Amino acid sequence: MTSPQLAQDLLDFIDASPSPWHAAATMEQRLLSHGFQKLEESAVWPLSLGGRYYVIRDASSIVAFIVGAAAPAEAGFKILGAHTDSPGLRVKPRPVVDSDRFVRIAVEVYGGPILATFADRDLSLAGRIAYRDGDGSVATTLVRFAEPLLRLPNLAIHMNRAVNEDGLKLNKQTELPLLLANLPGDSPANDVFYGLLESASGLTADQILSWELNVHDSQKGAFWGADRQFIADSQLDNLASCHAGLTALLNCREQIVAATRVCAFFDHEEVGSESNKGAAGSFLADVLSRIAGACGDRSDNYPRALAQSFLVSADMAHAYQPNFPAAYEPGHKILVNHGPVIKINVNHRYASECVSEAIFAQFCQQAGVPFQKYAHRGDLPCGSTIGPITSAKLGIRSVDVGSPMWAMHSARESAGVADHAYMVGALEVFFSNP
Numbered sequence: 001m002t003s004p005q006l007a008q009d010l011l012d013f014i015d016a017s018p019s020p021w022h023a024a025a026t027m028e029q030r031l032l033s034h035g036f037q038k039l040e041e042s043a044v045w046p047l048s049l050g051g052r053y054y055v056i057r058d059a060s061s062i063v064a065f066i067v068g069a070a071a072p073a074e075a076g077f078k079i080l081g082a083h084t085d086s087p088g089l090r091v092k093p094r095p096v097v098d099s100d101r102f103v104r105i106a107v108e109v110y111g112g113p114i115l116a117t118f119a120d121r122d123l124s125l126a127g128r129i130a131y132r133d134g135d136g137s138v139a140t141t142l143v144r145f146a147e148p149l150l151r152l153p154n155l156a157i158h159m160n161r162a163v164n165e166d167g168l169k170l171n172k173q174t175e176l177p178l179l180l181a182n183l184p185g186d187s188p189a190n191d192v193f194y195g196l197l198e199s200a201s202g203l204t205a206d207q208i209l210s211w212e213l214n215v216h217d218s219q220k221g222a223f224w225g226a227d228r229q230f231i232a233d234s235q236l237d238n239l240a241s242c243h244a245g246l247t248a249l250l251n252c253r254e255q256i257v258a259a260t261r262v263c264a265f266f267d268h269e270e271v272g273s274e275s276n277k278g279a280a281g282s283f284l285a286d287v288l289s290r291i292a293g294a295c296g297d298r299s300d301n302y303p304r305a306l307a308q309s310f311l312v313s314a315d316m317a318h319a320y321q322p323n324f325p326a327a328y329e330p331g332h333k334i335l336v337n338h339g340p341v342i343k344i345n346v347n348h349r350y351a352s353e354c355v356s357e358a359i360f361a362q363f364c365q366q367a368g369v370p371f372q373k374y375a376h377r378g379d380l381p382c383g384s385t386i387g388p389i390t391s392a393k394l395g396i397r398s399v400d401v402g403s404p405m406w407a408m409h410s411a412r413e414s415a416g417v418a419d420h421a422y423m424v425g426a427l428e429v430f431f432s433n434p
Helices: 003-015 020-033 189-201 236-251 283-294 301-307 354-367 386-394 417-432
Strands: 037-039 052-057 061-066 077-083 088-099 102-110 123-132 138-144 178-182 208-217 222-224 230-233 260-266 310-314 341-343 372-374 397-402 404-406 413-416
Touching: 003 222, 003 230, 003 236, 003 417, 020 052, 020 061, 020 123, 020 138, 020 236, 020 260, 061 236, 061 283, 077 236, 077 283, 077 386, 077 417, 088 189, 102 189, 123 189, 138 189, 138 208, 178 189, 189 208, 230 417, 236 260, 236 310, 236 404, 236 413, 236 417, 260 283, 283 301, 283 386, 310 354, 310 386, 310 417, 341 354, 354 397, 354 417, 386 397, 413 417
Parallel strands: 037 052, 077 260, 077 310, 310 397, 341 372
Antiparallel strands: 052 061, 061 260, 088 102, 088 208, 102 178, 123 138, 123 208, 222 230, 230 413, 341 397, 404 413
């Protein structure tokens, strides 16, 4: 694909994935179309050399892998890690706020979004519903409202005269409920919400037991700028990294290499990764140990495999915004459309160290793409990634990288067209090297 074609494929991928559960489903569709076989954690795994497999935990974390030509104990794992979740708003368990002849939906803040960016946008809902199946068991189904459904109207400047000087500040409890409808005549307000769930899922209200619903921007991704050099969409952090890693793996799937190649995409990164399917959980370790065990019968196969492995933790990077020069470390101004970013922090908020930096720099050089190095401004706290968590848990040498982007954690983020192709190219070299 050309850079614009690859960027359009990314936008299509994001637009099909308005929640972590949809993101995993979108990736599953792509894996199946490329000959990957689904595994169940509760079943025996009859793996074969060169085999292509994937496993999903709780519908929103997914690990895909291609078994190498050599056993993992002899050649290790090449792992790309990213996350499927994005910061935003989630619907509360008892969501309907019935007041002043309006129906509003109560939401809770998930992670660290820029709340002001959700105002005056065409918002909608996506996620999953748990329901009582015909045999009495609990099942789940994905739901999505593609059309604008909700809105958070700004207060007019006539009532908030200092908004341009002080910024828009929203109380997380009282000022975030989203407008859904006028209060219907004599019908209970709950009927409006449950009616929407029924129409989207094909279930009855009596069947619905619970839900996890994500507020998403219904506007599709777009190219912008002179010569269409940039893209804008929701969830670039971090679905752009998921797309880059998966695309690189699928592009290299026919190549035979000794190492077992792995893509691990985790939910819950934005809230600390401490869950059964987060990077701090057992999911990746469980999968890797089972692969090592299936490819040999020695008790030390798994630690031997880890000792020869390498992890690329891919999460988006802070691009320099020239309107705010004071926010950046002067010697580390990362530029959009200038290549992948190696992220470095001496307090190990990123997993990179000098050897892993050098290894990834070589991937970029072999791919013929430029690369950049980023350090956060010293008087501002630094974010983190799954890199340090996974590296510490598994003992694997790791590097933290990402594509440059603007407005991270906004409802509408921006990045460069060329950068996405650069990242895919670097990751293809990573997966293709012997």
